[in-house]
Amino acid sequence: AGLEAGSGVADxxxxxxxxxxxxxxxxGDEMRMDFEKVISLVPGAHRVNIHAFYAEPGKKRVDRDAxxxxxxxxxxxxxKSQKIALDFxxxxxxxxxxxxGFTLSSADEGVRKFWVKHGIASRKIAAxxxxxxxxxxxxxxxxxxGLKDLPGDRxxxxxxxxxxxxxxxxxxxxxxxxxxxxxxxxxxxIGSEEYVAGSMEFYSSYALSRKKLLxxxxxxxxxxxxxxxxISALLTFHDxxxxxxxxxxxxxxxxxxxxxxxTRAVFHEVGAGQAWDRVKIALDYFDASINRIAAYVIGIRxxxxxxxxxxxxxxxxxxxxxxxxxxAQRLALxxxxxxxxxxxxxxxxx
Numbered sequence: 498a499g500l501e502a503g504s505g506v507a508d509x510x511x512x513x514x515x516x517x518x519x520x521x522x523x524x525g526d527e528m529r530m531d532f533e534k535v536i537s538l539v540p541g542a543h544r545v546n547i548h549a550f551y552a553e554p555g556k557k558r559v560d561r562d563a564x565x566x567x568x569x570x571x572x573x574x575x576x577k578s579q580k581i582a583l584d585f586x587x588x589x590x591x592x593x594x595x596x597x598g599f600t601l602s603s604a605d606e607g608v609r610k611f612w613v614k615h616g617i618a619s620r621k622i623a624a625x626x627x628x629x630x631x632x633x634x635x636x637x638x639x640x641x642x643g644l645k646d647l648p649g650d651r652x653x654x655x656x657x658x659x660x661x662x663x664x665x666x667x668x669x670x671x672x673x674x675x676x677x678x679x680x681x682x683x684x685x686x687i688g689s690e691e692y693v694a695g696s697m698e699f700y701s702s703y704a705l706s707r708k709k710l711l712x713x714x715x716x717x718x719x720x721x722x723x724x725x726x727x728i729s730a731l732l733t734f735h736d737x738x739x740x741x742x743x744x745x746x747x748x749x750x751x752x753x754x755x756x757x758x759x760t761r762a763v764f765h766e767v768g769a770g771q772a773w774d775r776v777k778i779a780l781d782y783f784d785a786s787i788n789r790i791a792a793y794v795i796g797i798r799x800x801x802x803x804x805x806x807x808x809x810x811x812x813x814x815x816x817x818x819x820x821x822x823x824x825a826q827r828l829a830l831x832x833x834x835x836x837x838x839x840x841x842x843x844x845x846x847x
Contacts, residue, residue, distance in 0.1 A: 499548060499549075499550025499551050499552075499588065499591065500524065500525055500528075500550065500551050500552065500553060501550050501552065501558070513687055514783050514784070514785040515784075515785060515786060516784060516785035516786025516787070517785060517786075518785055518786055518787055518788060518789070520788065520789060521785070521789070522789075525551065525553045525571055525572070528551070529571075529572075529575050531789060531790060531793070532545055532579075532793075533579065534790050535790060535793040535794055535797070536579065536581070538790075538794045539794055539797050539798060539801075539847070540846075540847055541801070541847075542581075543581045544581060544582045544583065544584055544779075545572075545576065545581055545582075545583055545584070546583070546584040546585070546586065546635075546637075546779055546780075547569070547572055547583060547584070547585060547586070548585075548586045548587075548588045549561055549564060549585070549586065549587050549588040549615070549618075549619055549622075550588040550591060551569070551572070552564055552568040552569060553568060553569070553570075553571050553572075554567075554568045561587075561588065561592065561611075561615040561618070562611050562612075562614035562615050562618060563614075563618070564615070564618045564619075564622060565618065565621065565622065565625075566621070566622050566625040566626070566629075569622060569626070573626060573629050573630075576630065577629070577630070582630045582632060582634070583626050583630060583634060584623075584634055584635040584636070584637070584779065585619060585622060585623040585626060585634055585635070585636045585637075586619070586636070586637050586638075586639070587615055587616050587618075587619035587636070587638055588615075589601065589612060589615070589616075589638075589639065589640040589641065590640075590641050594608050594611050594612070595612075595641065598641060598642065598643060598644065598645075598688060598689060599642045599654065599694075600612040600640045600641070600642055601613065601616070601640050601642065601657070601658050601661035601662065602640070602642040602654035602655065602657045602658040602661065602694045602695075603642075603657070604653070604654075604657070609657060609661060612640075612661065613661050613664050613665055616638065616661070616662075616665035617664075617665050617668040617670075619636055619638075620636055620665065620666075620668065620670045620676050620678065621670050621671065623635075623636035623675070623676040623677075623678075624670045624671045624672050624673075624675045624676040625671060626675075627672065627675025627676060628671065628672060628675055632675075633674070633675055633676075633677045634675060634676060634677065635677045635679060635710070635739065635777055635779070636676050636677065636678050636679070637678075637679040637680075637681055637712055637739060637779075638662070638665075638678065638679065638680050638681065639680075639681040639683065639695070639712070640658070640694070640695055641683075641686055641689060641693075642654060642658065642689075642693065642694040642695060643685070643686065643688075643689025643691075643692050643693035643694060643695075644689060644691055644692040645688050645689060645690055645691060646690075646691050647691055647692075648691065648692045651692060654694040655694050655699055658694045658695060658699070659699075659703060662680070662703065662707070663707075666678065666707065666709070677710060677777075678709050678710065679704075679709065679710035679711065679712045679739040679777075680695070680700045680703060680704050680709055680710070680711065680712060681695070681700065681712035681714060681717070681739075681741070682695050682696055682697040682699065682700040682701070682711075682712075682713075682717060683695065683696075683714070683717040683750075684696070684697070684717055684718050684719060685748075686750075687748070697718070700712075701731065701735075704735065705734060705735055708736070710736075710737055710738065710739050710777070711731060711735055711738055711739070712738070712739040712740075712741060713727060713728070713731075713738055713739070713740055713741065714741035714743055714750070714781055715740075715741060715742055715743040715744065715745065715759060715760070715763065716741075716743035716744065716745035716749075716750030716751055716752075716781070716782075717741075717743075717750055718745075720745055720746075720747050720748065723759050723762060723763075724740075724763060725759070725762035725763045725765065725766045726766070728740075728763070728766040728767060728770070728772070728776075729766055729769075729770055732770060732772055732775060736775065737775045737776060737777070738775065738776050738777070739776070739777045739779065740763065740767075740776055740777065740778050740779070741779050741780065741781035742754045742760060742763070742778070742779075742780050742781070742782075742796070742799075742800045742803075743780075743781050743782045744757070744759075744760075744782060751781065751782040751783050751784075752782060752784060753782055753784050753787070753792050753795050753796050753799075754780060754782055754795070754796035754799045754800055755795070755796075755799050756798075756799040756802040756803060756806075757799075760799060760800065760803045761803045761806055761807070763803065764803040764804050764806065764807040765806075765807050765810060767807060768807035768808060768810055768812050769807075769810075769812045769815075769816070771812075778800065778804070780796050780797065780800060782796055798847065801847065802843055805839075805842065805843060805846060806839060809837075809839065809842060810834060811830070811834075814830065815827055815830060815831070818830065
């Protein structure tokens with residue numbers, strides 16, 4: 498449940514980390530030490546994405562509707578010392594007011610307003626982080642709202658969810674250009690198998706109509722459904738996307754990322770469309786059954802391998818062969834690429 502003292506229902510939100518590998522960070526300093534070790538093992542530029550429940554308000558408990566930048570000053574100072582940037586996430590789960598499975602779409606007006614205030618606070622914090630680091634801070638909104646079994650009313654929660662987001666984004670913050678808001682859909686979660694208010698259709702429509710960034714998490718769809726084909730379709734209409742690399746296995750959405758076919762396919766599409774400047778790339782996975790440092794490093798390296806693999810792919814040549822109707826030649830080139838010495842290029846870069 499993050500770093501909060503006396504936090505609420507830790508497993509609320511339809512997500513669950515299984516395992517108890519020794520070495521879990523007990524406080525913010527240990528988390529930052531973990532990150533420093535990870536950074537030392539993965540060359541290149543980095544950003545660290547933190548959740549609101551990583552706040553460090555000291556001895557006094559501060560609820561999520563009252564959070565401000567001062568509660569994350571340790572993170573801001575640390576990021577500056579490491580010469581890295583921060584991104585942010587409001588935490589709409591692991592809290593007593595999320596225990597029934599509803600937050601921004603709650604029928605309880607008091608609960609809904611509480612989470613609206615948290616969303617507004619997150620935007621103010623993200624804008625302040627952006628100012629401190631001299632560049633944009635992505636602020637990604639994901640809510641767990643949904644039902645385990647058949648709903649009697651699918652309409653009202655979605656109407657309330659849209660209303661809540663409109664209220665969040667209408668609130669004044671210090672600099673809109675420094676807070677880049679994203680909204681993230683999910684098909685189902687543990688305890689919300691039948692209905693999730695924030696579906697793909699809901700968020701795609703909301704992001705397009707409100708000019709927000711749509712987030713695609715590789716683990717938030719049907720167990721065998723990939724997101725690669727969605728990228729060109731969505732970027733035909735959306736200005737940009739936030740991509741979360743993850744690895745779904747059956748009903749779990751967040752295994753450690755590997756350099757596998759789905760991950761390669763995602764970045765193949767980004768490269769094919771020359772859309773690197775239109776996507777933001779982040780990681781979203783966890784596995785408490787293995788060494789956490791290793792989990793970080795494996796997933797980061799796997800994602801970067803997939804990016805490099807796409808950068809080395811002759812996308813223009815493949816597109817030209819398709820345009821000329823040379824299907825056999827296109828397939829032959831695709832097959833040849835599989836045995837090209839990618840490993841040597843990777844070792845040179847990393």
